[in-house]
Structures are given as structure tokens and as C-alpha cells.
Amino acid sequence: MSRVPLSLACWDYDRTRALADGTVVPTGVDLTYLCLPVEETFFRMLRHREFDVAEMSLASYVTHVAASDPPELVAVPAFPSRAFRHHGIYVRADSPVTDPAELAGGLVGVPEYQLTAAVWIRGILADRHGLPVESVGYRTGGMHRPGRTEKQPLALPPEIVVEQIPADRTLVEMLVDGEIDALYAPRTPQPARPGTVRRLFPDARAQEERYASETGIFPIMHTVVLRREVYRSHPWAARSVFEAFERAKRVTEDRMAEAAANPTMIPWVIDELDRARSILGRDYWPYGLAANRATLRVFLRYAHEQGLTGRRLDPADLFVAETHDSVVI
Structure with a gap:
């Protein structure tokens, strides 16, 4: 059975590299990974909808959702970029x-x-x-x-x-x-x-x-969006893409903890990893709606207070229903 071809525009992150090099493949998808600067990806996706899937500024996506009915973009709760500011x-x-x-x-x-x-x-x-x-x-x-x-x-x-x-x-x-x-x-x-x-x-x-x-907040910068028409044609693809981002992140997490041969050029990477976990918890870069609900609520309050949204959104408003929870076996 043939796979659905999808393009993904995303920067060169360690947590997405397994998607870029094909180590992780979204189920049912033939993925073309386009490594682009974030500003270019955002501009081209927001202005021209050039990609099937794309990394996206959280604020721009939230603004898009609040201003559109229905929005032309939908999202999954993967967060390739976080940063304190x-x-x-x-x-x-x-x-x-x-x-x-x-x-x-x-x-x-x-x-x-x-x-x-x-x-x-x-x-x-x-x-x-x-x-x-x-x-x-x-x-x-x-x-x-x-x-x-x-x-x-x-x-x-x-x-x-x-x-x-x-x-x-x-x-x-x-x-x-x-x-x-x-x-x-x-x-x-x-x-x-x-x-x-x-x-x-x-x-x-x-x-x-x-x-x-x-x-307890590690600020979210970017999420992952799909064109609504892609989601409408292949609703399963949203979950497939989300799970692939999760698997790619786990590849990096395992690699970061390697002590025998340092995979990065940061001399005290294990110490830095321990320090981050002591402040933020062991899974300090979580994906998924449940683990990020509190952080997203704060951001959505900020977006509304700063005039970017005419109404205060709920975190669940941002992501397709298929990614709100997981199957328990």
C-alpha cells in the first residue's frame, strides 16, 4: 500500500533530526523534510500555505486560530522549540x-x-x-x-x-x-x-x-501545524505526525544521556542535563496536551491580554481532537 506524501518544513533541531534523516518515519507517510530557517518557514506557511506540515510560531498560530472560522491550519501538541526569555x-x-x-x-x-x-x-x-x-x-x-x-x-x-x-x-x-x-x-x-x-x-x-x-514553566515557542485540507483528507496523519515527533525526541533524549562518548561539544553536558532536570523535572521538554496545559493556559492569557486574540482560547482549542489523549492498552 502506497504511503501518503507529505512535506514538512522545520529547522535542524537535535530533537527532530531523526525525522530529517529517516531514522523515524511517520506511520503511513512518505515524508520530505525541508530544513529551513524558522522565520522563512513561518512566513511561507502563513502567507502561502506552501507545506503540508510545518513548524509554526505559537503566537502566530494562536492569532490565526482566534481570527479564523474555521482556521486553515490545525496543530498537534508537539513543541520543537522552547526557550526562556x-x-x-x-x-x-x-x-x-x-x-x-x-x-x-x-x-x-x-x-x-x-x-x-x-x-x-x-x-x-x-x-x-x-x-x-x-x-x-x-x-x-x-x-x-x-x-x-x-x-x-x-x-x-x-x-x-x-x-x-x-x-x-x-x-x-x-x-x-x-x-x-x-x-x-x-x-x-x-x-x-x-x-x-x-x-x-x-x-x-x-x-x-x-x-x-x-x-514550573519552560516557555513554548513553536508548535507543529498541518494544512486543514491535509487533515481533512487524511485525519489519521495528524496522530501519525505527532507520534513521529515524539519518537524523534526520545532518540535525542537517549543520546543526550550517553556518558561513554559525549555526542555533543558541550563538555559538561551530563551535569547540565542533571541541572535542568533538578529544576524542571525529568521530562522537562514534554509533548502532548495534558503535560503542557498549564503552560499553554498562561500563554493564552498573555495573548488575550496583549490584544492578539479577541477571546481567551482554551489549550484544547489549539489541537486536533485525535491528539488530545492516548490509547490505553
Whole structure:
């Protein structure tokens, strides 16, 4: 019996490499793995629906679901990207700002308002550091190259002010020149003059570990989506793709714990693995709806409070029903 051919656009993660090299094959699927930068994957999938399956910004997907009836994309609860984000808040090296609350009344740059990293940063700063989302103005555009725009249109409430920066400017230039007061970004700024930008939190890792210990949250950045027409034609494929992502992750987990010959170039990888598990638990990168419901609830609250969704979604609204639970044998 022939397999269903599906294309998958996803970056080169250790936890997806078994899918890329064919070690793990989704049941019933002939998979073509397209290794692309995440921004390109998101743009091409949101604008043109080019792939059957794709890694997707959680915030962009949530915004898409809330604005569409029915949405053209559906998702499975696999999360190839997670990251803490206290280290992604930048100010000028000579800025007097040492506490996030001091940014109130200022201007903050974000590559896109709907960026998942920015949603987490804004929510965490509002919840834990006294900086309400609407207390700053937002400026959007490319970090190092001019011209970046939102991947999909937004309908934000009037109290949240977002403006596009001039077409010939970049956010990093504007930060260095003092035209914005801070930058929230998933990538590290590369200013023309080194040493002109610093992190707002000099102890970012300590802040992130404290946040993890106190909340139990390891922020989700990306999920995995399918075009609705693919799901409609092959409803079984959603579960097949989800289980393949789970199997690929387990391959990496087993490899990380190998002590006889270090598979990575991180000298103390076993110590780092133990440290992560001591803070976040043994399965600190879980897939599936049940294990991630609490984290997703916080994110969906942030998305609603920040004007990205007109209604507050429930985690179950995001994923096809076939992936909500597992068969017990």
C-alpha cells in the first residue's frame, strides 16, 4: 500500500533530526523534510500555505486560530522549540535602566508584535516585574535588515500602540542611537559598534532558573501545524505526525544521556542535563496536551491580554481532537 506524501518544513533541531534523516518515519507517510530557517518557514506557511506540515510560531498560530472560522491550519501538541526569555531583553550599554519597570513611558522595539518570544517577555514583565503591556509603545521592524513586517494582520485594542519603523532603519540601529529604549528579541543583537548594547538582566540565567522553579514553566515557542485540507483528507496523519515527533525526541533524549562518548561539544553536558532536570523535572521538554496545559493556559492569557486574540482560547482549542489523549492498552 502506497504511503501518503507529505512535506514538512522545520529547522535542524537535535530533537527532530531523526525525522530529517529517516531514522523515524511517520506511520503511513512518505515524508520530505525541508530544513529551513524558522522565520522563512513561518512566513511561507502563513502567507502561502506552501507545506503540508510545518513548524509554526505559537503566537502566530494562536492569532490565526482566534481570527479564523474555521482556521486553515490545525496543530498537534508537539513543541520543537522552547526557550526562556529573560536574556532576550536589551538596552543600550550606557542606559540608566536597571529594572524593567523603569521602561514605562518609553519605546520598545520588537521584530514583530506577534512574535512568541515577545508575548512571553511582555507577559512575564507584566506579571512579575511591574511593567504593564500598554505602558510602553512598540516599534516593529527588522533587527539587522530593514523592511520586516508582521506575517499576518493584527487588530489590536487602541491602548496598545504599535508602529512600523522607517523603511530605511533597523531596530538595532535605533537602539544604539537612542531612538528606542529597549529591544525584545529572540536573536542576539549585532550592533555595528560592539559593546554598545547590553542585556537588561545581567544575571539572566539566574532570573530564568528562578522563574522556572517558581512557576514550573519552560516557555513554548513553536508548535507543529498541518494544512486543514491535509487533515481533512487524511485525519489519521495528524496522530501519525505527532507520534513521529515524539519518537524523534526520545532518540535525542537517549543520546543526550550517553556518558561513554559525549555526542555533543558541550563538555559538561551530563551535569547540565542533571541541572535542568533538578529544576524542571525529568521530562522537562514534554509533548502532548495534558503535560503542557498549564503552560499553554498562561500563554493564552498573555495573548488575550496583549490584544492578539479577541477571546481567551482554551489549550484544547489549539489541537486536533485525535491528539488530545492516548490509547490505553
